[in-house]
Amino acid sequence: MANAYFYSNTALSTTLAGSISAGALSVTVGATTGFPGSLPYVLALDYGASTEELVLVTGVAGTTLTVTRGFGGTSAQSHSLGAVVRHVVNAIDLTDFRTHEAATTDVHGVTGALVGATQTQTLTNKTLTAPTITSPTVTGGGSLAGTFTGTPTFSQNVIFSGAPNFSGTPTFAASSHSGTTSHTGLIQSTQSASTSVAVGALVTADTFDRFRILASGAHEWGPGNAARDTTLYRTAANVLATDDNLRILRALTSDVGLGVRVTGNADDRYLVRGNGAMEWGDGTNPTDTNLYRNAAAELKSDGALYATTLSAWTDYTPTWAGLTAAGTGFSSTGRYCRVGNWVHAIAQLTAGSSPSLGTGTITVTLPVNASATPAGNLGWQGVGRHNGNDGSTFKTLIPQINPSGTTATVYGLRQSDAGWTSPGTAGFVWVLGSNMRVQFSYEV
Numbered sequence: 001m002a003n004a005y006f007y008s009n010t011a012l013s014t015t016l017a018g019s020i021s022a023g024a025l026s027v028t029v030g031a032t033t034g035f036p037g038s039l040p041y042v043l044a045l046d047y048g049a050s051t052e053e054l055v056l057v058t059g060v061a062g063t064t065l066t067v068t069r070g071f072g073g074t075s076a077q078s079h080s081l082g083a084v085v086r087h088v089v090n091a092i093d094l095t096d097f098r099t100h101e102a103a104t105t106d107v108h109g110v111t112g113a114l115v116g117a118t119q120t121q122t123l124t125n126k127t128l129t130a131p132t133i134t135s136p137t138v139t140g141g142g143s144l145a146g147t148f149t150g151t152p153t154f155s156q157n158v159i160f161s162g163a164p165n166f167s168g169t170p171t172f173a174a175s176s177h178s179g180t181t182s183h184t185g186l187i188q189s190t191q192s193a194s195t196s197v198a199v200g201a202l203v204t205a206d207t208f209d210r211f212r213i214l215a216s217g218a219h220e221w222g223p224g225n226a227a228r229d230t231t232l233y234r235t236a237a238n239v240l241a242t243d244d245n246l247r248i249l250r251a252l253t254s255d256v257g258l259g260v261r262v263t264g265n266a267d268d269r270y271l272v273r274g275n276g277a278m279e280w281g282d283g284t285n286p287t288d289t290n291l292y293r294n295a296a297a298e299l300k301s302d303g304a305l306y307a308t309t310l311s312a313w314t315d316y317t318p319t320w321a322g323l324t325a326a327g328t329g330f331s332s333t334g335r336y337c338r339v340g341n342w343v344h345a346i347a348q349l350t351a352g353s354s355p356s357l358g359t360g361t362i363t364v365t366l367p368v369n370a371s372a373t374p375a376g377n378l379g380w381q382g383v384g385r386h387n388g389n390d391g392s393t394f395k396t397l398i399p400q401i402n403p404s405g406t407t408a409t410v411y412g413l414r415q416s417d418a419g420w421t422s423p424g425t426a427g428f429v430w431v432l433g434s435n436m437r438v439q440f441s442y443e444v
Contacts, residue, residue, distance in 0.1 A: 004096065005040055005041055005042060005056075005093065006036040006037075006038040006039065006040070006041045007036060007041065007087075007089070008034055008035060008036045008037075008041070008087060010034035011033070011034040011035050011036070011086075011087035012031070012033045012034050013047070013084060013085065013086045014029045014030045014031045014032070014033070014084075014085045014086075015029065015030050015081075015082050015083060015084055015085060016028070016029060016030075016045070016079055016080070016081055016082060016083045016085060017029055017030050017063065017081070018081050019078065019079065019080045019081045020078060020079050021078050022069070022076045022077045022078050023069075023076070024069075025066060025067060025068075025069065026064055026065060026066050026067065027045070027055070027064070027065050027067055027079075027085075028063055028064045028065075029063050029065065029085050030063070031063065032060065032063055032065075034087075035057075035060075035087055036087070039057060039058055039059065039060070040056050040057055040058050040068075041056075041057050041087065042054055042055070042056055042057070042071060042072070042087070042088060042089075042090055042093075043055050043057055043065075043067070043085055043086065043087055043088070044085070044086050044087075044088045044090075045079050045083055045085055046079050046083045046084065047084045047085065047086040047088070048084065049083075049084075051077055051079065052074065053069070053070065053074045053075065053076060053077055053079070054070075054071040054072045054074045054088070054090055055067035055068060055069055055070075055071055056068040056071045071090075071092075072090045072091055072092045073091070127147065163180045163182060164182075165182045189215070191215035193215065194214065194215050194216035195214055195215070195216065196214065196215045197209075197212050197213070197214060197215075198213050198214060198215050199211075199212065199213040200212045200213075202224060203224055206224035206225065207224070207225055208222055208223075208224055208225065208226060208227055208228065209222065209224075209228065210222055210223070210224045210228075211228075212228060216233065216234075217233065217234055218231060218232070218233035218234075219231065219232045219233070229244070230242070230244045231243055231244065250273075250274035251274075252274055253273065253274045253275035254273055254274065254275070255273065255274045256268075256271050256272070256273055256274075257272050257273060257274055258271060258272040259271040259272075261283055262283055265283035265284065266283070266284055266285075267281055267283055267284065267285060267286055267287065268281065268283070268287060269281055269282070269283045269287075270287075271287060275292070275293075276292065276293060277290055277291070277292035277293075278290065278291045278292070288303070289301070289303045290302055290303065291305075311337050311338055311339050312337070313335045313336070313337045314335065314336055314337070314338075314367070315333070315334070315335055316334045316335065316336055316345075316367045317332055317333070317334060318332055318333075318334040318347040318349075318364045318365050318367075319332070319364070319365040320332060320349045320362065320363070320364050320436075321362070321363045321364075321407070322358070322360040322361045322362035322363055322422075323355075323356070323357055323358055323360070323362060323424075323430075324356035324357065324358030324360070324424075325354065325355050325356040325358075326349065326351060326352060326355055327351040327352030327353050327354055327355030327356075327432060328352045328353045328354055329352035329353060330349065330350060330351055330352035330355065331349075331350045331352075332347070332348070332349050332350075333347070333348050334346060334347040334348070334367065336367040336368070338368065338444070341371070341443055341444055342441060342442070342443060342444070343366070343367060343368050343441065343442055343443075343444055344439075344440075344441045345366065345367050345439070345440055345441075346437065346438070346439045347364045347408075347437070347438055348435055348436065348437040348438075349364070349435060349436050350433065350434070350435040351389075351430055351431065351432055351433060351434045351435065352432065353432050354432075355430050355431065355432065355434070356430065357423060357424040357428060357430035358424045359422050359424040359425045360422060360424065361409060361422055362409070362410045362422065362423060362424075362436075363407040363408065363409050363410065364399070364407060364408050364410060364438065365406060365407050366401065366405065366406055366407060366408060366442070368444050369404070369405070369406050369444065370401050370402070370403060370404060370405040370406075370442050370443065370444060371403060371404070371442075371443040371444050372403055372404040373403065374403055374443045377403060378403075379400060379401055379402045379403060379405070380400070380401045380440060380441065380442040380443070381398060381399060381400045381401070381440065382398070382399045382401075382408070382438060382439050382440025382441065383397075383398070383399075383438070383439055383440075384396070384397030384398065384399055384410065384436065384437055384438030384439060385397055385436075385437055386412065386423060386428050386434070386435075386436050387434060387435050387436075387437075388428065388429030388430075388431070388434050389429070389431055389432070389433035389434045389435070390429060390431070393428075393429050395412060395413065395423070395426070395428050396412070396413040397410055397411065397412055397413070397423065397436060397437075397438055398410075398411045398412075398413065398420060399411075399438040399439075399440045401440060401442045405442075408438065408440055410423065410436065410438055411423075412425075412426040412428055413426070414426045415427075423436070
């Protein structure tokens with residue numbers, strides 16, 4: 001605030017150059033040597049006499065002074081030529097000093113309350129430039145509101161509510177936030193370990209974060225009342241992984257749930273629709289090849305389906321029964337391949353020394369038991385041949401498999417009437433080196 005009055009330590013006493021009445025508003029003095037150079041200032045007329053009067057000088061023209069009479073509680077009265085005139089400090093000045101010492105508002109040129117170093121006060125219309133606010137205590141529903149510029153640092157348990165707007169590079173330590181935050185630029189969290197939490201979110205009353213981002217970049221999700229149980233993370237260069245299920249929900253069965261294309265492709269090379277159908281294409285045109293569920297337990301493609309290897313062939317040792325003697329040193333070999341519910345098998349028995357075919361019913365074990373309920377409750381049969389090992393004798397064999405079967409019954413073709421019978425009954429030769437080979441396919 002501006003000075004109320006001005007003072008001088010070098011003002012010399014002077015006298016009135018003429019008498020004045022009680023109502024005069026100007027006085028002429030002998031000299032103004034050392035008087036204050038700024039206005040207003042206070043003079044005493046008839047200084048030290050019973051008729052002393054204080055006047056406030058508000059204007060100066062040479063030695064003629066414009067004054068306000070009866071200042072500071074004194075009375076305006078007439079003064080004679082030669083009355084002593086002095087520049088003085090008066091009671092108003094001293095009272096102002098004491099009043100200022102006790103004042104908490106409108107002091108030191110400040111309009112409003114003075115900010116105390118330790119007082120509890122409400123600050124309004126203040127701009128804090130580059131402040132550091134450490135461990136603030138805001139009680140009774142109080143808050144800090146306004147604009148913070150520069151590089152402010154907020155530490156301890158700072159809570160931002162409402163819709164704060166942060167710009168630049170603010171730094172937050174151990175803070176929580178509720179409401180909506182609008183931010184432009186980079187939000188960066190620096191942690192000491194890859195397992196440290198960079199971002200967490202929970203619903204009121206939750207005991208665990210429902211969502212977290214770790215410093216490693218891993219994302220975690222949970223129910224809020226228990227530890228997080230679902231993850232998505234980087235497992236290698238350009239590879240995202242999850243240890244859990246990933247489910248994509250679509251409104252329509254025809255909606256695309258997953259699509260894959262190579263950079264620059266106009267269309268997906270591979271996609272999965274909401275009904276589970278898979279489609280493939282060349283990336284330039286719409287997909288043209290599919291595989292989908294056509295009915296219960298049935299996959300179908302509207303195009304061609306080629307398989308270079310459906311299942312590897314596996315060796316097995318079949319057991320032959322019904323012969324009188326396979327012969328000393330006989331060999332039994334077999335192989336089979338299973339494709340879905342179908343088994344394709346080959347079995348061969350080669351006679352050893354001193355064999356005897358006999359006339360009983362001959363069977364050979366299956367690598368996998370046959371189905372108990374095949375379509376139409378029908379069995380299966382295959383083809384085979386008997387080699388007598390005499391260079392010219394080859395006979396037809398027919399293996400037959402019944403539902404729930406564990407063996408195939410091997411029949412020989414009787415030459416006389418083309419009937420099926422035991423190979424021994426049909427007169428098949430069975431000597432050292434003779435062999436029987438059968439091949440069959442059946443449902444499991």
